[in-house]
Amino acid sequence: MNHPLKSLALVVCLALLSGGCEQRAEQDKPRQKTDLSQDQQISALLKGKRQLYLWSVYWDNESSLTSVYQHAGKIAALGDFAASYTKKNRLFLPAASQELAKRVRQSSVAKLPVYLTVVNDRPNDLKSLELLQSLLETPESRKQAVQEIVSLAKSQHFSGVELDFEKIRGDLSLWRKFISFEEELQTRCQKGGLQLRVVLESSTPKTVKLPKGPDYVVMCYNLHYSGTKPGPKADKAFLKQVARKFKQLPNVSYALANGGFDFKGKSAAALTSSQVAALLDQKKVIPKRDAESGAMHFKYGLHEVWYADSTTLAEWAKTLDQVSGRQVAISLWRIE
Template structure:
């Protein structure tokens, strides 16, 4: 991959996830990759080699569903330290994505990498209808992760279409199409800034540009400073 003068200053991260061909967010995969210190270092070496091969400027690790598995977190920290050493030597940035349920108070995360905390899916698959985030959830997330060093936050546009036990992910533009098709009225929720509308037996909750701006301001205020924001996902 070649870079031009116009794009050479843009940071390009290679995101690594723990998905397999048969399972999403596989902790079994992580148990295998990080089973020992030597295996964790081997995995770190392979990640950095791949990032260098394709001319990325940084690595982003998005390993999910570890939740309260402290034994696996211990192995992850060994990997993270090995990866940080290798990315630093290679001149690559390192970013670690964390889910809201991460038991931060029980894990001694290194201060040097950047951490990106997912601020969404408060409601979604397997829950009652509701927004992907609300103000209370965002403030709690900032408080829970305040012990980390360099930290930014990820917000999600779009939302979900709830119909009984059936839940379908929708983008912002898809929600607008539903609104137009069924001539539904969208109402902005005071506790979250998100929009919701109803058609038939369905309830659709989603975030628009205004919602994202309100969420970002909430995070800024709770953090006491301007914070970095990532958006999942761009349409």
């Protein structure tokens, strides 16, 4: 028989050991993670036979090609980002962008349409209004700019041109010049066997009457970024507002963004999905999902991170579908 005091001591020890084991087991459990993988994001957006367009950036093309090859049979097209301008306003395509188009063309996914994305960036002058004023100012300058774009697209064997001129916003005078430029570009693209996509900011005035013919892509992101309070790149209220505003625009689709921002004070550092995943592992934090946006968020120190995972992207696309009354085509910024 056991001594009563020895039995009591044994019970206490077992309880302590059990509690310690449970605590260690809880600590050893895998932390809650949302799926940030490229494959999961693409698969989530492709559900229901949705048309999906992807952007690849010249500084990250090597890893992007893996996703392109894997999903080439399912995605509608690829945007090669980007041709920009020199200080002397001459169109320039980085060698990496040329290489991406060449490798797709020479691979087993050669039939995948690849668009030349053209942006109004110059060295140390991103989204340059001064550049746009110069390019669009006169019929002669517009003709020259159109010729330069089409010649580059043809020489590099692109399937189409994607025009991404930003920050025009409420400048109606500049919009009139842009529309003349767009009409001429559309005519030249048709003659050259090129498709034309025009990317629009959500701030584009509703009064601007854009020409029929090109495909239009409305950017639905950067609701929160540097200079704003911390928050998601989009929320459902914002998406509904954008979809209602552009619902009557012909051939309209929408662009969503993965990744997120790391906010500290009034500044915000952009994060790709892989950078978010690395930060979650490093900081050992458990993110929460925001009900109003579907986005994920977490804090560490003085930082607050907001980002989109595959569930977020699927919810955002569904919100656009509901307002549009159809399954809309989506462009994803960006693969990595």
